[in-house]
Amino acid sequence: MVIFRLGFGLFPIILRPLIKSVTEICVRYAETDKMSVVYHGNYFSWFEVGRVGLLNEVGIPYREIEKAGYQLPVLEAHAEFASPAEFDDHLTVETTIPEKPMARVRLNYAIHRGTTLIASGYTVHVFINERGAPVRPPKLFRDHINPCF
Amino acid sequence: MVIFRLGFGLFPIILRPLIKSVTEICVRYAETDKMSVVYHGNYFSWFEVGRVGLLNEVGIPYREIEKAGYQLPVLEAHAEFASPAEFDDHLTVETTIPEKPMARVRLNYAIHRGTTLIASGYTVHVFINERGAPVRPPKLFRDHINPCF
Amino acid sequence: MVIFRLGFGLFPIILRPLIKSVTEICVRYAETDKMSVVYHGNYFSWFEVGRVGLLNEVGIPYREIEKAGYQLPVLEAHAEFASPAEFDDHLTVETTIPEKPMARVRLNYAIHRGTTLIASGYTVHVFINERGAPVRPPKLFRDHINPCF
Amino acid sequence: MVIFRLGFGLFPIILRPLIKSVTEICVRYAETDKMSVVYHGNYFSWFEVGRVGLLNEVGIPYREIEKAGYQLPVLEAHAEFASPAEFDDHLTVETTIPEKPMARVRLNYAIHRGTTLIASGYTVHVFINERGAPVRPPKLFRDHINPCF
Numbered sequence: 001m002v003i004f005r006l007g008f009g010l011f012p013i014i015l016r017p018l019i020k021s022v023t024e025i026c027v028r029y030a031e032t033d034k035m036s037v038v039y040h041g042n043y044f045s046w047f048e049v050g051r052v053g054l055l056n057e058v059g060i061p062y063r064e065i066e067k068a069g070y071q072l073p074v075l076e077a078h079a080e081f082a083s084p085a086e087f088d089d090h091l092t093v094e095t096t097i098p099e100k101p102m103a104r105v106r107l108n109y110a111i112h113r114g115t116t117l118i119a120s121g122y123t124v125h126v127f128i129n130e131r132g133a134p135v136r137p138p139k140l141f142r143d144h145i146n147p148c149f
Numbered sequence: 150m151v152i153f154r155l156g157f158g159l160f161p162i163i164l165r166p167l168i169k170s171v172t173e174i175c176v177r178y179a180e181t182d183k184m185s186v187v188y189h190g191n192y193f194s195w196f197e198v199g200r201v202g203l204l205n206e207v208g209i210p211y212r213e214i215e216k217a218g219y220q221l222p223v224l225e226a227h228a229e230f231a232s233p234a235e236f237d238d239h240l241t242v243e244t245t246i247p248e249k250p251m252a253r254v255r256l257n258y259a260i261h262r263g264t265t266l267i268a269s270g271y272t273v274h275v276f277i278n279e280r281g282a283p284v285r286p287p288k289l290f291r292d293h294i295n296p297c298f
Numbered sequence: 299m300v301i302f303r304l305g306f307g308l309f310p311i312i313l314r315p316l317i318k319s320v321t322e323i324c325v326r327y328a329e330t331d332k333m334s335v336v337y338h339g340n341y342f343s344w345f346e347v348g349r350v351g352l353l354n355e356v357g358i359p360y361r362e363i364e365k366a367g368y369q370l371p372v373l374e375a376h377a378e379f380a381s382p383a384e385f386d387d388h389l390t391v392e393t394t395i396p397e398k399p400m401a402r403v404r405l406n407y408a409i410h411r412g413t414t415l416i417a418s419g420y421t422v423h424v425f426i427n428e429r430g431a432p433v434r435p436p437k438l439f440r441d442h443i444n445p446c447f
Numbered sequence: 448m449v450i451f452r453l454g455f456g457l458f459p460i461i462l463r464p465l466i467k468s469v470t471e472i473c474v475r476y477a478e479t480d481k482m483s484v485v486y487h488g489n490y491f492s493w494f495e496v497g498r499v500g501l502l503n504e505v506g507i508p509y510r511e512i513e514k515a516g517y518q519l520p521v522l523e524a525h526a527e528f529a530s531p532a533e534f535d536d537h538l539t540v541e542t543t544i545p546e547k548p549m550a551r552v553r554l555n556y557a558i559h560r561g562t563t564l565i566a567s568g569y570t571v572h573v574f575i576n577e578r579g580a581p582v583r584p585p586k587l588f589r590d591h592i593n594p595c596f
Contacts, residue, residue, distance in 0.1 A: 029350070029360070030188050030343040034181040034236060040521040040570075041179055041495075044488035045328040052327070052386065062327070063386045074487040078525045087183060088350065088361045123487075178499070178509070179492040189372040189421075190342035194477040197339075201476070201535065211476070212535045223338040227376045237499065237510045272338075328488055330481040332534060337477050385481060 019097040019148050021054035025111075027089045037084035043119050044077055047109045050093035051123070054107070058144045069130045070138050075104065079121035089113050100149035101137050168246040168297050170203035174260075176238045186233035192268050193226055196258045199242035200272070203256070207293045218279045219287050224253065228270035238262050249298035250286050317395040317446050319352035323409075325387045335382035341417050342375055345407045348391035349421070352405070356442050367428045368436050373402065377419035387411050398447035399435050466544040466595050468501035472558075474536045484531035490566050491524055494556045497540035498570070501554070505591050516577045517585050522551065526568035536560050547596035548584050 025046050033039040055062050065072060085091060094110045105125045111118040129135045137145070174195050182188040204211050214221060234240060243259045254274045260267040275283045276290070286294070323344050331337040353360050363370060383389060392408045403423045409416040424432045425439070435443070472493050480486040502509050512519060532538060541557045552572045558565040573581045574588070584592070 028343055029182055029346050030190055032183040033178055034183065034185040035518055035520060036183040037520075039179050040524055041488050041491035044491065045326055048327055048488075049324075061386065071482055073482060073484075073531070074528055076525075076527045077487055078523075080523050081521055084520070088359065177492055178495055184369055184371060186371075189375055190339050190346075193339035193342065194475055197476055210535065220333055222333060222335075222382070223379055225376075225378050226338055227374075229374050230372055233371070237508065327480055328486050331476055332479040332481065332483040334481040339477055 019054065019058060019145065021050065021057045021095045023050050023053035023093045023095070025049060025091045025093055027085055027087050027091065029087050032087050035084075037086055040079065040081060043079050043081070043111065043121065044123075046091070046093050046111060047077070047079070047095075047107075047121060047123055050095035050109050051107055053093070054095040054097070060141055060144050065138070065141070068138060068140060070135070071128050072105065072125045073128060074123050075126055076124040077121070078123075079109075079119055081119050082117045083113075083119075085111070085113065085118050091118060097145065097148075101141070101145055103134070103136060105137065168203065168207060168294065170199065170206045170244045172199050172202035172242045172244070174198060174240045174242055176234055176236050176240065178236050181236050184233075186235055189228065189230060192228050192230070192260065192270065193272075195240070195242050195260060196226070196228070196244075196256075196270060196272055199244035199258050200256055202242070203244040203246070209290055209293050214287070214290070217287060217289060219284070220277050221254065221274045222277060223272050224275055225273035226270070227272075228258075228268055230268050231266045232262075232268075234260070234262065234267050240267060246294065246297075250290070250294055252283070252285060254286065317352065317356060317443065319348065319355045319393045321348050321351035321391045321393070323347060323389045323391055325383055325385050325389065327385050330385050333382075335384055338377065338379060341377050341379070341409065341419065342421075344389070344391050344409060345375070345377070345393075345405075345419060345421055348393035348407050349405050351391070352393040352395070358438055358442050363436070363439070366436060366438060368425050368433070370403065370423045370425055372421050373424055374422040375419070376421075377407075377417055379417050380415045381411075381417075383409070383411065383416050389416060395443065395446075399439070399443055401432070401434060403435065466501065466505060466592065468497065468504045468542045470497050470500035470540045470542070472496060472538045472540055474532055474534050474538065476534050479534050482531075484533055487526065487528060490526050490528070490558070490568070491570075493538070493540050493558060494524070494526070494542075494554075494568060494570055497542035497556050498554055500540070501542040501544070507587055507591050512585070512588070515585060515587060517582070518575050519552065519572045520575060521570050522573055523571035524568070525570075526556075526566055528566045529564045530560075530566075532558070532560065532565050538565060544592065544595075548588070548592055550581070550583060552584065 027038060031038050031042045052062050090113070092112050096108045098106060098108050103126065106122055108122045110120045126134045127137050176187060180187050180191045201211050239262070241261050245257045247255060247257050252275065255271055257271045259269045276286050278284045325336060329336050329340045350360050388411065390410050394406045396404060396406050401424065404420055406420045408418045425435050427433045474485060478485050478489040499509050537560070539559050543555045545553060545555050550573065553569055555569045557567045574584050576582045
């Protein structure tokens with residue numbers, strides 16, 4: 001989903017699309033731990049679900065990125081846990097690309113149950129080619145993403 | 150570890166080595182679920198730990214099997230849960246190859262805490278080559294395993 | 299979903315509802331392993347998703363079972379892997395209760411990608427009460443399930 | 448393990464113990480993904496292994512903390528990935544408590560394969576009591592930890 005946001009430049013005010021996607025998750029029993037809530041490490045799988053959902057929506061499925069010979073490993077991952085998620089909760093994962101991807105690509109995540117914030121976080125990635133060397137985002141990716149910034 | 154067992158042939162009684170390995174596990178919090186015990190699906194990772202341990206011990210590390218161009222995917226997996234395992238439990242995974250591997254390779258597992266049986270099960274595998282085609286166990290594997298049967 | 303099946307009694311032929319549910323899954327990157335397909339242990343989480351979906355559909359959500367003071371741990375789990383599942387595959391988990399639950403409750407699972415069978419299996423469960431003692435299925439469960447057998 | 452570090456005060460130079468623990472990990476196949484390296488979310492389970500190891504070493508096993516009616520949920524988790532870990536790698540998880548725990552407890556982690564840094568990160572925790580309310584670290588914990596700061 002591409003929605004529009006207000007540009008930060010003064011003259012003229014430009015509406016630019018904000019890259020944002022909302023994906024739904026239902027908490028699995030396997031994802032809980034003996035505190036009776038979701039194990040913190042599992043949120044990173046949900047961030048992945050959000051990331052994959054966003055890439056699908058903007059027309060560059062991660063599956064296609066890999067077929068084109070690229071991968072997008074994680075350099076950095078961060079999460080803050082605001083309120084515990086429980087088994088069978090229906091959650092939304094809101095994913096955004098907050099800034100124009102350069103050498104690195106950052107995605108932000110916010111997970112809610114209804115209007116309650118459960119967790120937020122981000123991941124930072126770099127594109128690598130088939131030999132594992134870091135490369136700038138491939139054309140396929142830039143063509144879809146850069147017009148939004 | 151290769152220990153000897155009594156052969157089943159009538160004359161003469163032959164001592165043949167039984168392929169058996171014991172690996173240790175300490176239960177992680179991540180492996181528990183909200184029943185306060187280990188999630189059943191995680192036992193299959195422990196069976197894997199036992200399997201990898203056995204292959205290391207008989208001198209054919211799984212890593213080497215893959216380097217030689219083979220993989221050993223799982224065709225069948227089975228577990229029976231006798232008693233729950235809890236966080237921080239120290240467990241042993243006893244792994245055996247109960248019969249001479251032919252097209253298929255079967256491994257049996259028994260997990261104990263002290264003398265208490267926690268779970269038992271088995272997996273059935275087939276070797277595949279680099280093109281994904283099923284093949285009979287590679288020479289490397291047969292040379293180490295077959296003398297025990 | 300409750301659909302009808304032909305009874306096995308001779309006279310008269312009775313149409314009895316078959317307890318069956320179909321749930322959808324999209325394969326996560328986290329669920330793959332270095333064979334580039336889904337790690338076999340993760341299928342048991344999908345069986346759980348199917349099981350939870352079936353219980354929701356017949357009107358006895360697992361969450362309610364736990365609130366009523368019962369749990370339904372796994373005694374036995376089995377899977378056979380017919381064809382590998384890959385990242386981003388859209389799969390269906392078909393779950394059925396094949397026989398009238400007595401002391402034990404069995405569920406069967408079949409996972410497909412389109413018409414391709416990916417995996418099948420079953421789990422066997424027992425109800426336990428708050429003290430962890432095995433009990434027969436609670437009234438809530440029997441009232442919904444038994445009429446179908 | 449409690450080792451001594453140099454105090455930062457000028458006069459006099461005081462040797463204070465640094466709370467630090469080193470735990471060993473062997474990478475499981477289940478922990479890899481189709482990039483052929485470890486899935487980033489799994490590092491948080493390893494951080495947990497390091498954390499549990501440190502608490503064992505300083506004499507306050509997490510199991511005992513829970514028995515005393517406390518839990519130590521994660522408020523924040525962060526990881527930076529320096530070099531990929533592969534199946535069957537033998538890694539060390541070095542865990543430290545970098546500052547005197549107050550309302551919040553922070554742990555730092557560094558994961559190495561030999562001398563190669565694989566990943567580093569931290570988690571931030573708070574103690575909660577049986578009613579789920581945040582509390583300051585229990586006496587058991589303070590008595591073991593505070594003398595080191």
